[in-house]
Amino acid sequence: xxxxxxxxxxxxxxxxxxxxxxxxxxxxxxxxxxxxxxxxxxxxxxxxxxxxxxxxxxxxxxxxxxxxxxxxxxxxxxxxxxxxxxxxxxxxxxxxxxxxxxxxxxxxxxxxxxxxxxxxxxxxxxxxxxxxxxxxxxxxxxxxxxxxxxxxxxxxxxxxxxxxxxxxxxxxxxxxxxxxxxxxxxxxxxxxxxxxxxxxxxxxxxxxxxxxxxxxxxxxxxxxxxxxxx
Numbered sequence: 001x002x003x004x005x006x007x008x009x010x011x012x013x014x015x016x017x018x019x020x021x022x023x024x025x026x027x028x029x030x031x032x033x034x035x036x037x038x039x040x041x042x043x044x045x046x047x048x049x050x051x052x053x054x055x056x057x058x059x060x061x062x063x064x065x066x067x068x069x070x071x072x073x074x075x076x077x078x079x080x081x082x083x084x085x086x087x088x089x090x091x092x093x094x095x096x097x098x099x100x101x102x103x104x105x106x107x108x109x110x111x112x113x114x115x116x117x118x119x120x121x122x123x124x125x126x127x128x129x130x131x132x133x134x135x136x137x138x139x140x141x142x143x144x145x146x147x148x149x150x151x152x153x154x155x156x157x158x159x160x161x162x163x164x165x166x167x168x169x170x171x172x173x174x175x176x177x178x179x180x181x182x183x184x185x186x187x188x189x190x191x192x193x194x195x196x197x198x199x200x201x202x203x204x205x206x207x208x209x210x211x212x213x214x215x216x217x218x219x220x221x222x223x224x225x226x227x228x229x230x
Contacts, residue, residue: 101229103142104135110194110223116151118189120197120223128194128226129201135228140207142227143194145187146215151222155179187214194224 108131110124120128132141158164158175165171188210195208215225 101139104138104228104230107131107228108226110225111146111221113190113222115148115222116186117222118186118193120190120193124223125197128197131226131228132198132201132206135230138206138228138230140209140229141198142209142211142229143191144211144213144215144225144227145190146217146221146223146225147183147187147190148217148220148222150220151186152179152182155182183216184214190222190224194226198226 108128110120110127112121112124113119132138135141155175155178159172162172191210195210198206198208
């Protein structure tokens with residue numbers, strides 16, 4: 001009887017010890033989970049080149065942004081420099097003349113430019129320089145651009161092909177407007193070239209003005225006319 005009581009006591013003691021070990025193990029595991037959540041939840045980093053193409057479109061590489069920014073800055077600087085150069089050489093619009101200002105009866109002409117070109121031939125350069133030297137006492141030189149209908153034959157072809165209107169999302173009126181702008185722009189560019197020649201020859205001493213109108217030829221004449229005002 002006495003031995004049976006001692007056995008029960010041992011059984012209860014072992015049971016309590018076992019429960020204590022289980023409780024201790026539970027709390028130890030809980031502490032480890034609280035201490036290392038970052039390790040368990042740290043996401044894996046995927047290399048950009050391994051991403052699917054559809055995901056790559058959602059990202060812009062930093063070096064590409066820097067390259068684009070540098071390129072835009074360079075283009076902006078170049079545009080400002082070009083604008084300054086053009087303003088220096090293109091001359092001004094023809095001033096209002098007075099009774100004290102008279103146009104010379106003769107003039108320099110250049111009619112042999114290529115279709116759609118603004119390059120002045122050597123023979124025309126010589127004629128313009130000779131004219132400027134002849135009228136050294138001129139108050140200023142007026143330059144008018146000349147365009148030919150063949151310069152803009154492309155626009156006429158576009159206007160006659162109505163099937164292109166829908167494909168190009170345009171109309172006959174829009175094409176005509178583009179033609180007019182192109183004529184004005186080409187004529188202006190030709191006067192700038194002539195002004196450049198005069199300014200270079202006189203070392204920026206001569207005053208040159210571009211007319212605010214152009215001449216249109218139907219006989220293949222393409223170039224400029226230079227007149228001296230005294």
